[in-house]
Amino acid sequence: MNGRAGVQSVVLLLIGGALIRTAWTGTYVRYVKPGLQWYLIAAGAVLVAVAAVNLARLFAPAARGDHEHGHADDDGHGHGTGRFEPSWLIVAPALALLLVAPPALGSYAASHGGTALGSAATSDFPPLPDGDPVRVSLLEYASRAVFDKGRTLQQRTVVMSGFIVVDGDRRYLTRMIITCCAADARPVKIGLTGAVPPGTAADTWLEVTGTYTAQTDADPVDGEPIPYLTVTTAHPIPTPQRPYES
Structure with missing residues (x-):
């Protein structure tokens, strides 16, 4: 799976999930006017759908390639490279947004x-x-x-x-x-x-x-x-x- 494309898709998924969660639980009124609830739910659903489609496309070719040509991270001697993709660090704040709702302004x-x-x-x-x-x-x-x-x-x-x-x-x-x-x-x-x-x-x-x-x-x-x-x-x-x- 392409690392950066995967990160982008996961971030989209987390942000979309955060939008749906805050709108559904009512905490969205800490950030926007009450009348925008269903707009937030719709926007979150679109982001989740786009992320799901992207992830499906990324994983499907990777799965076929593993069977036909060996694991993509293999170094040619039967060992994985163990390389860490730094762009995955951006997932942390998106995950925090999903799990922790910031308070209203005070x-x-x-x-x-x-x-x-x-x-x-x-x-x-x-x-x-x-x-x-x-x-x-x-x-x-x-x-x-x-x-x-x-x-x-x-x-x-x-x-x-x-x-x-x-x-x-x-x-x-x-x-x-x-x-x-x-x-x-x-x-x-x-x-x-x-x-x-x-x-x-x-x-x-x-x-x-x-x-x-x-x-x-x-x-x-x-x-x-x-x-x-x-x-x-x-x-x-x-x-x-x-x-x-x-």
């Missing part, structure tokens, strides 16, 4: 990225739905707090969830916003004041309930405003199945 990526709030600028905000507390996304709260000066948040109680980014003694509730996939992810950060659990570590997921405050910070990465929330209650939650907002 506090490290968020702390090195400027807030995405600037891309959501608008001045048209309808009233929040009736009933308190009302669940809102971090992007919605931040947009209303900054661009509407908190007008539609006054006298209301909101609840939202995100992971913690630590900056000195400050704690930011954060979610990553994606347009297509994790490669274009940018954070939205909400500063927390009030009843914030002391010593909350980075990447801890919290569900917080609170009220609007006019306090803001400037994001050190891009200078965009970071609004604050006065927390009344907060408790840890598991990482949600869909960690990103869009």
